[in-house]
Amino acid sequence: MKRARFLLLFWLLAAPAAPMLVSDVVHAAPVADTFPDPAMEARARNLQRQLRCLVCQGESIDESGAFLAADLRHLVRQQLAAGRSDRQIKDFLVARYGDFILMEPPLKPYTWLLWLAPFLVLGIAGGVAALTIRRARSRAMAGVEQMTDL
């Protein structure tokens, strides 16, 4: 459901980026689906999980069945095979596709609110709760005094 519909839509949107991508894939040497070295394979999988499939809805390239995701997986593995670091590969992809490709939004001025909001709400709700408890407690105390007065 997700894939097919968004594949079409997003290829249209991603069209400007696509030619670069395709040319890369065509000229590069083919890389196997998996690295024989388990440590290297784990690195690749870990990296794939942190990168978003640009044409899907909320899926990483690790789990997406879209063609673009397969191409991106291929690209990641080529770069890993070429000895680039995780950081370098991510920077390369961000330079090409923007922050959109990162599953974890970067901490930048325009995402401060995104990262802070849950804890702001937690703080505010906690504050209101503390206030409510204090009031209820003083009422309970007053109630007890009245009882003892009688």
Place this chain on the structure above:
Amino acid sequence: MTGELGQLALCFALGLSLVMAAAGLAGSRADKTNNGAATARAIANGSAMGLLVFVALAFGCLVTAFVTSDFSVADVANNSHTLKPLIYKITGVWGNHEGSMLLWVLVLSLYAGAVAAMQRGGERLTSAALGIQGLLAAAFLAFILFTSNPFLRLDPAPFEGAGLNPLLQDPGLAVHPPMLYAGYVGLSASFSYAAAALLVGEAGWARAARPFMLIAWIALTCGIALGSWWAYYELGWGGFWFWDPVENASLMPWLIATALLHSALATEKSGAFSTWTLLLAIAGFSMSLIGTFLVRSGVLSSVHAFASDPTRGFFIMVLIAGAIGGALALFAWRAPTLQGGAAFDTVSRETTLLLNNVFLVAACACVFVGTLYPLALDALTGTKISVGPPYYALTFAPIFFALLLLVPLGPRLSWRRADWRTALRPLYPALGLAGLAAIVVLALASPRTLAGTAAFAVAGWLIGASLVEARQRRGAQAAAFAAVLAHAGLGVTLMGVAGTTLWRSEALDVMGPGDIMHVGPYTLRFDGVTAVDGPNYQAQRAHVALIDGGRAVAMMEPEKRVYPAEGQDVSDTAIRTTILRDLYLALGDDRGGGRFVLRAYVSPLAPLIWLGALVMALGGALSLWGRLMVRAPAPAAQALPAE
């Protein structure tokens, strides 16, 4: 004919919903001589039943059009196909925008009918609630008739329909949307009761609305679990939750509904948090509306897609603004007049319920911001960002984890004032079970992770506390075990989530006949692929033998299906479960020469995710049973402990 009949029924329904709104609101006034309030109430009750009849009739017409493949109805032509099995012709009714909105209104009408039939909380409160429910029904019926009419005709009618997305042709997805809608729209009943309470000034609304809150919560719990299970076995990647906006749209109402269930307990008991509970009831249905907007307006696929055809999105936006804005304005106007201010001590059941609400609201804020922030940022600045699982792991997870730590305390503490030493002493065995769970996980699991150890310790704590509680409540009414079950279910789900997320092993390889693959403790032999014809698809079925001691002990047959009508292919996974562990196979691309990509996953404890949700829902069902069957003034669940 059926198309026109359905159209006519919808028009009648719209008229009746307006009558119901006007009569319901008029009937909510206090009785005076000759003001006709009693007559208005009778009209409101009657129109609620009439509304249900006409919406059901319209829905029946659409089902008939789908079953008979009447392609002169555009909705059928766009979403059905003669070769589809009967069950998917029927479920295809809600597998598209127009039909699913009609299902939405059908569920809304069912709840309106139930409110009218049960008359909980007195005549005036019921009448006002019906009035609000009528307004909601009118708004959604107008939305259907003016922007999403399922009965529009095509002339000439095509010979064949376009088919239904193959991913939706699945038994899980047949039940999932109606279940989720029962939850989403069920929150409209507590919304209507809350607004009615504000209008009429009736304090007993929380008790009146309780069964509806419970039904909505149970349905949401089951609906979310079903959706997650479907994603697990259908999408072919072994994941169970993707933090996809559509999933988030169902999680937000669940979080608020859970907070509402707890807060309303205190309101019922002692009138505590009465304004807060009203606000939660409004917020719960608001989340449902926002979820509907997200899913139905097209805003998710792209902000630009929404802008290019804004009619529907704009209509829903106005509808939401009206419903939420109206309710909040009513709240701001009337809430200050309500009696508030309960008295309780710092250590008390009330405090734990407040903390429950603090964490649930923060967790909901997390999902809300994570879902809407990227949309807002894109719309306002054109900057695109993704908010994926890592964000929720750093925000939602710690907040929810803190909540889980506190869960066992609530049921132990008595109302108003508790002595925490005597109340919590019986929980020592639960602490023991938590420690034991942590030790077992450290001994058995590889790799050892802090998150996994903590998750199992907390699961042990939750389940242990529920066992303690169950033992103490022996012989009590069934409803007394509602919270016990629901809280234990949380622990069960937590184990499944931790097991699957942290200790899943996987293998991916190109396999030819006779090739061997190892995944986790299993050895698999690929025995080739055969072609199989389904009713409306062609499949490649792989035969994979599970090898133990050199012998094939079981065959697993994952498929890759091609649906020619829809031009899509879908993987049909093969799952072998022992409850403690799933072996999961998905067939991938054909690499030529009888060689195929095969993916295999071993997910420890995966079934517990959904089993836990089922246990939670059962807890909710026990409470509902107690409310509907035992007409005792105070359910036993609240009478304990030591009061």
